[in-house]
Amino acid sequence: RKEVEQDPGPFNVPEGATVAFNCTYSNSASQSFFWYRQDCRKEPKLLMSVYSSGNEDGRFTAQLNRASQYISLLIRDSKLSDSATYLCVVNRDDKIIFGKGTRLHILP
Amino acid sequence: AAGVIQSPRHLIKEKRETATLKCYPIPRHDTVYWYQQGPGQDPQFLISFYEKMQSDKGSIPDRFSAQQFSDYHSELNMSSLELGDSALYFCASSLVGLLRESSSGANVLTFGAGSRLTVL
Numbered sequence: 001r002k003e004v005e006q007d008p009g010p011f012n013v014p015e016g017a018t019v020a021f022n023c024t025y026s027n028s029a030s031q032s033f034f035w036y037r038q039d040c041r042k043e044p045k046l047l048m049s050v051y052s053s054g055n056e057d058g059r060f061t062a063q064l065n066r067a068s069q070y071i072s073l074l075i076r077d078s079k080l081s082d083s084a085t086y087l088c089v090v091n092r093d094d095k096i097i098f099g100k101g102t103r104l105h106i107l108p
Numbered sequence: 109a110a111g112v113i114q115s116p117r118h119l120i121k122e123k124r125e126t127a128t129l130k131c132y133p134i135p136r137h138d139t140v141y142w143y144q145q146g147p148g149q150d151p152q153f154l155i156s157f158y159e160k161m162q163s164d165k166g167s168i169p170d171r172f173s174a175q176q177f178s179d180y181h182s183e184l185n186m187s188s189l190e191l192g193d194s195a196l197y198f199c200a201s202s203l204v205g206l207l208r209e210s211s212s213g214a215n216v217l218t219f220g221a222g223s224r225l226t227v228l
Contacts, residue, residue, distance in 0.1 A: 034216065043198055043219035044151065087150065089217070094204060095164060096141065096217060100150040 003027055004090050006099035014107050017078055021102045023088030024070045033064055033071045036087040038101065044087055047073075078106050110134055112220035114199050120226045121189050129184040129223045133201030139163065140182045141217070142174060143198040151198060157182060158204065189227045196222045 006023045013019045033050040050062040050071050061074040083106045088099035113132040139158045143151035153166035157176035176182040200219045
C-alpha cells in the first residue's frame with residue numbers, strides 16, 4: 001500500500017460545478033500537507049498548503065482530518081483552466097511523498 | 109523572483125551513453141531534490157541533498173549519481189542509459205525551515221521546469 005493514496009480519476013466535471021478530491025495518508029507521523037497542481041508536461045506547482053484548521057483561497061478549500069488521516073480539496077465554480085492533475089503531497093521528517101495525482105477535466 | 113533553473117531542457121541520447129543534468133536552486137534554499145517522472149506517472153523521488161550532503165535516497169538506480177556543489181547547484185549524472193530512463197527529470201528546492209512550517213504559506217517546494225530526456 002502506498003503511503004499517500006489518491007483516486008486517479010479522471011474526474012470529468014461540467015464547468016461551474018463543484019468538485020472534491022480526497023487523499024489518504026498512512027503514516028500518522030506525517031507533519032505537513034500540500035496540494036500541488038501539475039499541467040501536462042509541466043512542473044508541479046504549489047496550489048495551497050493545508051492547515052490543521054482548514055483553509056480557503058478563493059474558489060479552493062483544503063481540509064485536514066488527522067483522526068482519519070486524509071486531506072481534501074474542494075473546487076467551487078470550476079473553470080476550464082482548472083483542468084489539470086492535482087497531486088497530494090505529504091511531508092514526513094523532511095521526506096516529501098507524492099500521491100499519484102487525480103486528473104480533473106472540466107467540460108465546457 | 110528567481111526560480112529553480114534546470115538545464116538542458118531537452119536531451120536526446122543513445123542507449124549506453126551518459127547524460128548530465130544540472131539544477132540551480134532558488135538562492136538561499138538549502139535542500140535540493142531530484143525526481144523522475146515517466147509518462148502518466150507521479151514524480152518518483154531519486155535523491156536529495158541538504159547543505160551539500162546527501163540527505164535521502166529514493167529509487168535512484170546504481171547507474172545514476174548526483175552531487176551538490178559549493179555554490180549549491182546540483183548535477184545528476186546518468187550512465188549506461190536505458191530506454192526506460194526516458195522521462196522528465198525535475199529538480200526542486202526548498203528551505204527546510206519553510207517546509208516544516210507549512211502555515212507560513214510560502215512556496216515550500218519549488219520545482220524547476222524539468223529536463224526531458226529521451227533515450228533512443
